[in-house]
Amino acid sequence: MVLDLNNIEKQIENLEAQMQGPDFWLDKSRAHEVLRELSELKAKKEGLGKYDKGNAILSIISGAGGDDAEDFSAILLSMYIKYADKKGWSVSFIHEHKNDHGGYRNITLEISGKGTYGNLKNESGVHRLVRISPFNAKKLRHTSFSLVEVLPKFSKLEAKDINIPEADLKIEFAKSGGPGGQNVNKRETAVRIVHIPSGIAVHASNERSQEQNRESAMAILRAKIFKKAEEEKKSTEEAMKIKNTEIEWGNQIRSYVLHPYKMVKDHRTGAETSNVDAVLDGELDLFIEAEKSL
Numbered sequence: 338m339v340l341d342l343n344n345i346e347k348q349i350e351n352l353e354a355q356m357q358g359p360d361f362w363l364d365k366s367r368a369h370e371v372l373r374e375l376s377e378l379k380a381k382k383e384g385l386g387k388y389d390k391g392n393a394i395l396s397i398i399s400g401a402g403g404d405d406a407e408d409f410s411a412i413l414l415s416m417y418i419k420y421a422d423k424k425g426w427s428v429s430f431i432h433e434h435k436n437d438h439g440g441y442r443n444i445t446l447e448i449s450g451k452g453t454y455g456n457l458k459n460e461s462g463v464h465r466l467v468r469i470s471p472f473n474a475k476k477l478r479h480t481s482f483s484l485v486e487v488l489p490k491f492s493k494l495e496a497k498d499i500n501i502p503e504a505d506l507k508i509e510f511a512k513s514g515g516p517g518g519q520n521v522n523k524r525e526t527a528v529r530i531v532h533i534p535s536g537i538a539v540h541a542s543n544e545r546s547q548e549q550n551r552e553s554a555m556a557i558l559r560a561k562i563f564k565k566a567e568e569e570k571k572s573t574e575e576a577m578k579i580k581n582t583e584i585e586w587g588n589q590i591r592s593y594v595l596h597p598y599k600m601v602k603d604h605r606t607g608a609e610t611s612n613v614d615a616v617l618d619g620e621l622d623l624f625i626e627a628e629k630s631l
Contacts, residue, residue, distance in 0.1 A: 402481025
């Protein structure tokens with residue numbers, strides 16, 4: 338996405354330079370052609386990064402690794418909350434599915450503040466942890482994976498651009514609450530929505546009312562369809578018809594190695610540091626800025 342934007346900016350500069358030539362307006366057909374190209378490129382530039390200044394919806398989903406993976410998801414959650422705190426952003430929870438050990442099978446939150454989506458969008462992908470497992474009595478090294486997904490938070494006006502037919506939705510309701518049966522609401526306020534044509538499923542459970550959770554779930558669904566269309570370079574209508582591909586654990590974008598040595602490395606940019614503690618404490622700018630510079 339960044340490479341495309343740089344290329345567009347260069348083309349705009351070249352066209353604007355042509356317009357400064359002394360004989361430019363004498364060739365009216367060429368003038369009209371350049372103005373049309375310039376208009377199209379500027380419109381495309383505005384479309385790229387359209388949601389970068391807005392809020393982000395961040396989900397973490399545990400993959401292979403059992404308790405270790407769910408604990409890793411909790412570690413990633415803490416890392417992103419600390420990063421948001423350093424930036425002065427606010428965090429609110431949309432849905433969480435915890436286990437009895439304090440780990441997370443999946444969790445979704447909204448991060449609000451200036452430029453949250455633009456900063457966090459490249460965190461999307463599989464993250465890999467290598468360490469001595471605290472859940473293994475033999476203290477063996479264990480590898481686990483968690484998926485991070487970052488989506489733009491649409492305003493109500495922008496949400497109207499992605500119209501999802503009601504007939505394409507399967508909506509289920511359940512009681513909200515944590516593990517162990519404590520603090521479980523008697524009313525079924527939690528909402529799960531499945532988009533039938535694509536198989537995309539979303540959850541929302543942290544709002545007080547069923548309707549509020551339904552709105553949150555629909556916002557996430559629209560964002561998922563938008564991102565899917567963006568990644569596959571298809572229209573949102575096309576993306577709604579294509580089945581989700583299976584998540585392939587192992588094609589990690591970043592590795593966090595705690596044993597036998599300490600290293601965090603981003604496999605896309607090559608950015609790395611041995612200061613693992615700082616990274617897990619929310620020091621992510623090294624990786625985020627490296628990805629932006631590509």
